[in-house]
Every structure is written in C-alpha cells, then in structure tokens.
Amino acid sequence: MRKLIFLIILSLTVHIGFAQDIWISKNATVNFFSSTVVEDIEAKSNTGASVINAKNSEMIFKVSNTSFRFPKKLMEEHFNENYMESDKFPYSEFKGKISGAFNTEKDGNYQVTVSGNLSIHGITKAYSVPATISVAKGTLSAKTAFKIRIADHGIKVPSLVFKNIAETIDVKIQASYLPKQ
Numbered sequence: 001m002r003k004l005i006f007l008i009i010l011s012l013t014v015h016i017g018f019a020q021d022i023w024i025s026k027n028a029t030v031n032f033f034s035s036t037v038v039e040d041i042e043a044k045s046n047t048g049a050s051v052i053n054a055k056n057s058e059m060i061f062k063v064s065n066t067s068f069r070f071p072k073k074l075m076e077e078h079f080n081e082n083y084m085e086s087d088k089f090p091y092s093e094f095k096g097k098i099s100g101a102f103n104t105e106k107d108g109n110y111q112v113t114v115s116g117n118l119s120i121h122g123i124t125k126a127y128s129v130p131a132t133i134s135v136a137k138g139t140l141s142a143k144t145a146f147k148i149r150i151a152d153h154g155i156k157v158p159s160l161v162f163k164n165i166a167e168t169i170d171v172k173i174q175a176s177y178l179p180k181q
Contacts, residue, residue, distance in 0.1 A: 021055040028175035034166040043068040057098040092120045102133045120153040140177040
C-alpha cells in the first residue's frame with residue numbers, strides 16, 4: 001500500500017513539474033500599422049495562439065490572417081483577398097527560440113531576444129527581435145514590437161495604391177500565458 005501511495009505522489013509531482021514547463025496563450029493580440037503621407041492603416045487581431053516551452057525556451061505563435069479587423073470593411077477585404085491571399089495562406093506563424101534568462105517561478109520583467117522563422121504569405125524569413133517576458137502571480141506575459149518589410153514576404157502592392165501602403169509595417173504583439181493544466 002505504501003508503495004502505491006508513493007507511486008501516486010511521485011506521478012503527481014512529475015506531472016505538475018512538467019505542466020509548469022508549458023505555457024499557453026489562446027488570445028494573444030497582434031496589431032500592425034502602416035503609415036504613409038496618403039493614409040494610415042491599422043489592424044488588430046485578438047485571436048493569436050502561442051505556446052512557450054520554458055524548459056528549452058522554444059516557442060511558437062500562430063494567427064489567422066482573416067482574424068484581423070480594420071476600421072473600414074473595404075480595407076479588410078483588400079487585405080485578405082489582394083495582399084495576404086488568405087484563402088491560399090490562412091495563417092501567419094512564427095517558430096523560434098528565446099535567448100536570455102527568464103524564470104517562470106520568480107516575479108519580474110525579463111529582457112530577452114526571440115529568434116526564429118516567421119512565415120507570412122507563404123514565405124519564411126529569419127527574424128531576431130527584442131521582447132519582454134513578465135512573470136507575476138503565476139502568469140506569464142510577453143510583448144514585442146518589430147518591423148516587417150512586405151516585399152520580404154512576397155506581398156505585392158499594385159502601383160495604383162502603392163503610395164497608400166508603407167513598405168515597412170510596424171507590428172506589436174502581446175500575449176498572456178497560463179501554465180498548461
């Protein structure tokens with residue numbers, strides 16, 4: 001009987017230990033902003049999904065291209081149909097690794113670098129960007145801001161509206177994570 005109780009306690013301890021290594025975000029926010037002398041374009045999605053493995057510092061982030069909302073419905077249609085070709089490329093995804101120390105068991109702000117591959121519009125490109133990981137009261141959050149050149153991902157802008165869309169887009173990401181249950 002003692003052996004059985006010991007095995008149950010051991011298995012629960014191991015399960016709890018591994019569960020704290022995996023952190024999940026189901027409603028990460030992605031904002032992007034394009035500014036030109038002609039027009040500013042801004043969009044936001046609150047449906048990004050992400051997983052961080054704190055044990056090996058690997059992470060993945062994925063967002064549906066059709067989840068972005070624009071101030072004007074016509075902008076949203078053009079984004080999905082003409083630029084992102086969301087029927088053909090439904091998701092944008094990042095897979096990478098976090099460099100720099102962070103402790104999921106100690107409250108604080110940790111400055112890290114996230115490096116990996118970003119796939120947008122069917123084209124994958126390497127990125128390395130600064131990020132902040134914050135740990136507070138059993139939750140983990142992360143935020144970053146970086147720029148993307150649309151030409152690097154094969155996004156073509158017709159010459160008729162070329163002055164309306166910036167060549168470089170500002171991207172901001174914020175995600176709140178909970179330990180995997």
